[in-house]
Amino acid sequence: DQQVKQNSPSLSVQEGRISILNCDYTNSMFDYFLWYKKYPAEGPTFLISISSIKDKNEDGRFTVFLNKSAKHLSLHIVPSQPGDSAVYFCAAVDLGSSNTGKLIFGQGTTLQVKP
Amino acid sequence: ETGVTQSPTHLIKTRGQQVTLRCSSQSGHNTVSWYQQALGQGPQFIFQYYREEENGRGNFPPRFSGLQFPNYSSELNVNALELDDSALYLCASSAGQGAANEKLFFGSGTQLSVL
Numbered sequence: 001d002q003q004v005k006q007n008s009p010s011l012s013v014q015e016g017r018i019s020i021l022n023c024d025y026t027n028s029m030f031d032y033f034l035w036y037k038k039y040p041a042e043g044p045t046f047l048i049s050i051s052s053i054k055d056k057n058e059d060g061r062f063t064v065f066l067n068k069s070a071k072h073l074s075l076h077i078v079p080s081q082p083g084d085s086a087v088y089f090c091a092a093v094d095l096g097s098s099n100t101g102k103l104i105f106g107q108g109t110t111l112q113v114k115p
Numbered sequence: 116e117t118g119v120t121q122s123p124t125h126l127i128k129t130r131g132q133q134v135t136l137r138c139s140s141q142s143g144h145n146t147v148s149w150y151q152q153a154l155g156q157g158p159q160f161i162f163q164y165y166r167e168e169e170n171g172r173g174n175f176p177p178r179f180s181g182l183q184f185p186n187y188s189s190e191l192n193v194n195a196l197e198l199d200d201s202a203l204y205l206c207a208s209s210a211g212q213g214a215a216n217e218k219l220f221f222g223s224g225t226q227l228s229v230l
Contacts, residue, residue: 043119043205043221089157102171105157
């Protein structure tokens with residue numbers, strides 16, 4: 001039962017354009033969401049997060065949007081750079097396990113930014 | 116500041132064997148979580164240790180066990196290995212129990228192959 005879904009396994013964009021990565025979830029108890037980026041042979045690194053009480057959070061080139069009614073979030077990268085090429089994971093935390101370290105990850109989307 | 120380090124980086128075992136994976140937490144972190152990432156999937160939560168006690172567990176059988184030591188380093192032990200245990204095992208440390216407010220710092224992982 002996949003509670004967090006990233007339905008696009010891969011995305012290719014041109015340098016300088018916008019990258020939009022999408023994530024859907026099924027559990028309405030999720031109250032906090034995070035995006036992680038993973039390069040080959042490295043562990044995931046935290047990118048940006050958003051609480052369920054907000055609908056937008058911005059950090060430099062990265063913005064995360066949350067639509068609670070649709071149970072959907074998206075990560076926007078503007079402008080995209082070749083160094084952004086990586087696997088991006090969406091992750092969620094639910095109210096019941098916020099003290100256990102349990103993150104529920106999506107399957108990941110591989111972003112390729114072409115020069 | 117030393118990051119999260121895992122050893123070994125790669126390991127090959129045969130079905131039925133036992134394996135121990137090791138993790139050194141980032142300096143100052145007292146919590147460690149273990150995740151399993153199968154090929155093409157996102158990381159799945161195995162368990163978390165906080166101050167040497169198991170603090171939460173995912174949907175993994177008892178043959179997956181762990182330890183956390185007084186210096187906050189950790190081990191993941193898997194008994195009676197099965198072919199499906201082949202995966203990347205990620206260790207993540209944080210300065211507190213919560214996954215949401217304390218962003219996890221991941222190691223590069225141990226790639227386990229079970230033949």
